[in-house]
Amino acid sequence: MTGDSSWSVSSIRTALESKQISARELAAEFFGHIEAQNPRLNAFLTLSRERALSQAARIDHLAAQGAPLPSLAGVPIAVKDVISTRGIRTTCGSRILENYFPAFDATAVDRLVRAGAVVLGKTNCDEFAMGSSNENSAFGPVRNPAAPDRVPGGSSGGSAAAVAAGLAVAALGTDTGGSIRQPGALCGIPAMMPSYGRVSRYGLIAFASSLDRIGPFARSVRDTAAVLEVIAGHDPNDSTSASSPVGHYTADLDKPVNGLRLGIAREYFQEGMDPEVRQKVELGIRLLEDLGCRRVDLRMPYTDYAIATYYILATAEASSNLARYDGVRYGLRVPANTLHDMYGRTRGLGFGPEVKRRIMLGTYALSAGYYDAYYLKGQKVRTLITRDFREAFTKVDAIITPTSPVPAFRIGERTSDPLQMYLADIYTVTGSLAGVPGISIPCGSTKQGLPVGLQIFGPHFGESCVLQLAHAFEAAGGFEL
């Protein structure tokens, strides 16, 4: 379900160029939407009015001079609160960073601002991006705009809800095991995880460094591509950032998709999947076949091991990355008489239950005597899962799967059993481990009106093909299947 705002990247440009609206008026309009709806949705944690209005003023100045406008001129954007924004509070959804104000912008934010985008504020998320429902935020859950008693998905639930409700034209999220794609599916909007290395992680507050990625949410595939085009590219500040050239994502959107080979792996259509989700995704695949794509049946035998692998590697990396929150240099400090006491109390009070659980799991997986059995074993199985994808992409151009086995569930319905919550990430974590790009796009709704997501994986740096398929699907009415 979408709000009353129908602005897109291109309609904003047209309106600015023809002086129908100023960037400042547009920003004010969006702050108005946020004021009206955020008390209910809890999608934004912090608004950055001052900075937004000065960014907008810069665009208005360019427009007044008749100067060429940058590609995202005036586009109101929301940024997930695990991405650093200079001088704007960045909490990671955690008490431990409740009063943290970064001294620099993440590269992705810097690129958006240079491209003329207007950053409205920071969006709610699961604490340190750990969760699939947004219920792990220290600042309360986000509500799904399509069904307010239900979760928006997670961890980028605030970004997904903000865009779905029309509180921003686009948003940045982060995806470690599905945290962009799954909330995109549950809120009914396009949501893209680019290839590992495609978008700089500089300024992204780390959860699991070999898996974390920044990517866009928008209301259309075209706008998703427009944002990705801006944030993608090599950055010397991220040693895992790739130097291969960025594709012309928007220019390539209308390229024909007929003849493309789509892999369908039976491992992604197993028991436990909601029957309505299955039915919609099968309809979606048929629609792509009607567009001239060829269906190729695949086996991806290591899929079943992806959850265990992911939760070993991600928690191991998290336990190491989150060691930096010690109360010494920034964030919360609980005073104590000894240094170790200070660490233990600060972390015990500052972290929430899911973060503690994962730090302990990861510490265990990395500890002497268990390292080989868990962490090293996980890295080896990661090789096998990656091999599944590599072999698949010798036979097909893209792989089509459901994004989530279930539509949005009720707030509080699944919090008691963490393992059950982890298992629902089954269709997204595989691509995370393999480093490939994936998009979730809307694929109709259940009878109750809950959005269903269809996922398209491409090969490394195959973003163009993934976006073309998504765009053709949207143009053919697939979002309303």
Next chain:
Amino acid sequence: MNVATLAHLYLSDAEVNTYLHQLDSILTYMDKLNELDTTNVDALAQPLFDAASNEQAALREDRTVPCNLWEEVSRRAPDPNSSFFRVPKVIER
């Protein structure tokens, strides 16, 4: 729990009880990986670069760039002192 000590994480008794049970079931689930023979499989640390052939790709010149952020950083630090962060005494631990 020894793991909580390793992680510098103070937990209440109630937390310890909950986590013991939950971590046990999660670790049991993870044992599923032992079904796979990975004897001749290399470990994958990150998915992008084939480290052997592409090591240079991730290296750059080590240059000094100015970074005058102390004032901004110290202003919000828990206990800053001239150009340091103050912590409890560590000598007499």
